[in-house]
Amino acid sequence: MSSAVVTALEHLREGCFQRSLCLIVAATSIASGLEVGYEHYKGSYSNPVMYTPVVLSGALAAAGLSGMLSRLAARTLLRWVSVITLVDGVIGFFFHVRGIARKPGGWGLPVTNIVMGPPIFAPLLFGTSAYLGLMASYLRREEDLDRPAQHLTEWFEPQSSDWRMNLRHGRFQKHLSAVTVLWAFFSGVEALYSHYKTNFRYKAQWTPVLLTPLLMAAGVGAMKSRRIANTALPAVAALALADGAAGFCYHARGIVRRPGGIKKPLYNILYGPPVFAPLLFAACGFLGLVASLLRREKK
Incomplete structure (x- = not known):
């Protein structure tokens, strides 16, 4: 196994891959934004809320790139944009459920209306990039792996099961x-x-x-x-x-x-x-x- 692969695996296991994950967040949010953009275009953006995932996908991509460049942006901007995007996905899910219910026959014809109505789980899948962004905001930077101060902190830290500590150290x-x-x-x-x-x-x-x-x-x-x-x-x-x-x-x-x-x-x-x-x-x-x-x- 090459040294580069070994180093990458070590970064993953120690939770030191914030920059890499921020870049992935930016790329995936662009792809999901394009997907939801033309799907809502088919619906003529009949409801103003249909614009929100398109706008947020761009904001999340920008936050991901900012997080790749700045530790502070990853912990603040990326975290909050990710949370807002996740909330928007949940709201979109309820709108899609309502759209299916409003079709002729409603939930009395579940198979037909789920197939022909708005894609019921698409808004939740839109939240994939946002979830990765939220996760990235709690990770450590790649360069933290080789810092002596970081090793001392981990050595003396209490054996905590706090989820944020687990995320920071790759235990999730x-x-x-x-x-x-x-x-x-x-x-x-x-x-x-x-x-x-x-x-x-x-x-x-x-x-x-x-x-x-x-x-x-x-x-x-x-x-x-x-x-x-x-x-x-x-x-x-x-x-x-x-x-x-x-x-x-x-x-x-x-x-x-x-x-x-x-x-x-x-x-x-x-x-x-x-x-x-x-x-x-x-x-x-x-x-x-x-x-x-x-x-x-x-x-």
């Missing part, structure tokens, strides 16, 4: 495994009814649906067993990450194959397969991989 494996389970469920349901709309035309459309329960089971097992967290979880999470990346390529290909192809990019992106949706499933795999590399919480 069970917590992140639980988050992986939750987000995998949301993403898997979204993939299920999105692909159901096209009658599972391609066999590859079954893969995220089949991988979802496997990833959830591995996440639950990782919460209870260190061995599962170090074996089954990274294996299934890597498959989910690869499947999401492959799904992104399939969706991009689907857009290119529409009438007009790349000559009508905006129209075909709007009405073709959601190009960034598979990356949300890949993000679940990413969470699982990170969880497998962390240390377990102090009891």
Whole structure:
């Protein structure tokens, strides 16, 4: 194993990867912002609240970049923008539930109206980047790993189980495994009814649906067993990450194959397969991989 990989793993295990995670937050928030932007464009922004995730995704991307450059920005700006974005995702979830209830038949026709109505879990998945941003705001910087003062602080610190202390020192494996389970469920349901709309035309459309329960089971097992967290979880999470990346390529290909192809990019992106949706499933795999590399919480 190369020294660079060993160093990266050590940073992860010690909770010293704030800069790296801030950069990931910025990139994922841009992708999710573009996704929600054109989905709400289809709805003609009929409700002013539909603008909030678009604005917040830009704010979160800027906060992520600021956090990468500044420790203070990571602990203040990124933290509060992440909290506001998470709250916005919860509010959006209730608006989507209400939108389904207002369709003809309401919840009396649950399958039809969930499939044809607003994507019920999409606002919660939008919060993935915000959750990572909140987590990043409590981590330590990469350069803190080699500071003698940091080692002395950890040596003399009380054996505290406070969640903030656990985050700062990379001890949140069970917590992140639980988050992986939750987000995998949301993403898997979204993939299920999105692909159901096209009658599972391609066999590859079954893969995220089949991988979802496997990833959830591995996440639950990782919460209870260190061995599962170090074996089954990274294996299934890597498959989910690869499947999401492959799904992104399939969706991009689907857009290119529409009438007009790349000559009508905006129209075909709007009405073709959601190009960034598979990356949300890949993000679940990413969470699982990170969880497998962390240390377990102090009891």
